[in-house]
Amino acid sequence: MTRSRSHALWMLAATLLCAAPVLAQAPASAARPAASSPLSDVLKVPRPKGGEWLGLYLMDKKVGYFFTNVALVPGRKDQVRAVTELVFKATVGSKLSERVHREERVYEAKPGGRLLSFVVDQRGDGGTQRLEATNTSSGLKVVRKRPGQPDEVLTVAASAEKTEDADQARVAILRKAVVEGVVTDGTDLEGYKITTTAEPAEERMVRGVKVRLSRAQTISEKEKVPVTAYFTEDGEMVEVDFGQTMKARAEPETVAKRLDTVEVFALTRIVLPKKLPVEARAVPGRAVMVMTGLPEKFQQDTYRQKYVKLPDGRVEVTLLSDFPKASNLKPLPVTDPDGGENLKSTIIVESDNADIRKLSKTLVGSEKDAYTAAKKVVTWVATNLAKDYGASADRASDVLRQKKGDCTEHSLLAVALLRAAGIPARRIDGVVYIVNDDGVPAFYWHEWIEAYVGEWTQMDPTFHQLVADATHFGVGKEGNAEITPLIGQLKVVEVKDKPSTAGKP
Structure with a gap:
């Protein structure tokens, strides 16, 4: 049989990677720019402290976890750093397939602030590499580093990504409006339009208690898979739905990292x-x-x-x-x-x-x-x-x-x-x-x-x-x-x- 990592596992990972920047979090206790400085809306919404962990479930089987966090760069009041990390792990035939994808993006902290730089680290299935990118008006300069290989330098079109694109879901809920932007994909370096719409709140059971949740739906022109995130009044993201196949659920770090043993081809055939x-x-x-x-x-x-x-x-x-x-x-x-x-x-x-x-x-x-x-x-x-x-x-x-x-x-x-x-x-x-x-x-x-x-x-x-x-x-x-x-x-x-x-x- 064919043992393709892409077609039950990594296509789902691609969806999550695309959604990651728009679901990013920031600590509530993070330092704020001085009152005289304009604030991006990504810094105006309530969030849990220290970022959030979510377990990833494919057809109710735990196949990975997700971490996301946004905060001001330490010692800086004019820059915001968004961190996302995605881990997928499943058995593919007789072999264990694992993929780790981590990104750090730095933006100007002001409203509409531009993307300044990002670093992408990948390891496991698909190979190990690091992309270090600097964004200027003349282009996005990317240095690609791989073990045992000479560094490569690429220059592609400048990224149009803005600070608000680091957390479109909460920005849309705050504004009660549609938010549109562009996110530079961390795998192919192409810019894709991202649109998030605030939707009517709904009641759901969360940890055995019925609560009213705000929600926002995000869609990328690349993946075209609607991603719906649900938030409590305190700003906690409790669930993310990636269609009917994949869900992410808020969990403590130790729980999020406990994965099921899943043979992905038997599960998805x-x-x-x-x-x-x-x-x-x-x-x-x-x-x-x-x-x-x-x-x-x-x-x-x-x-x-x-x-x-x-x-x-x-x-x-x-x-x-x-x-x-x-x-x-x-x-x-x-x-x-x-x-x-x-x-x-x-x-x-x-x-x-x-x-x-x-x-x-x-x-x-x-x-x-x-x-x-x-x-x-x-x-x-x-x-x-x-x-x-x-x-x-x-x-x-x-x-x-x-x-x-x-x-x-x-x-x-x-x-x-x-x-x-x-x-x-x-x-x-x-x-x-x-x-x-x-x-x-x-x-x-x-x-x-x-x-x-x-x-x-x-x-x-x-x-x-x-x-x-x-x-x-x-x-x-x-x-x-x-x-x-x-x-x-x-x-x-x-x-x-x-x-x-x-x-x-």
């Missing part, structure tokens, strides 16, 4: 009532199922997936696979139908890295046909990367150097090599059908790729499929946590031999 037909493995191929728990926004027909609404919230899904049409194939380089987004080099994809460009050129050689070139790239990745589910990496150049990993590493390196060759490409998130050692037919969370060779075609570098077969059900792109609410909610209630309501595709 989607069991099928019977096996898919043999033709699902063929190309051309097809599989037909009836699902529940699939929101309408995911029911968009594509060249690979067709949907028919049925009564009672059910939907018939037809999965298709086929070779790209010869008449549509294009020579290299290929124009990106999305305007260049799928050819872009980023801090994660790194298609402009010298080693990746060199390998891509070697693999493609004098080949002019884009699909033939794409097959060479996917074949090389499939046959030269060891399947090692405890050797993850978050950057394409790191994957190339270590030459091992799970489906996320295979997909990341393949996309980087394809883009370096002038082939638009992107990662696809979803599930893949596997009958594991226990004999249970099920979908497991997985990642593969899609390349534009004159038309879009999906390929799987983990399983060496030059056309991804009809056992692949895609629901998202580029490691986006938008699909995380499907985990634990999506069900397959019927496997069919052929479409009965849609007609033959």
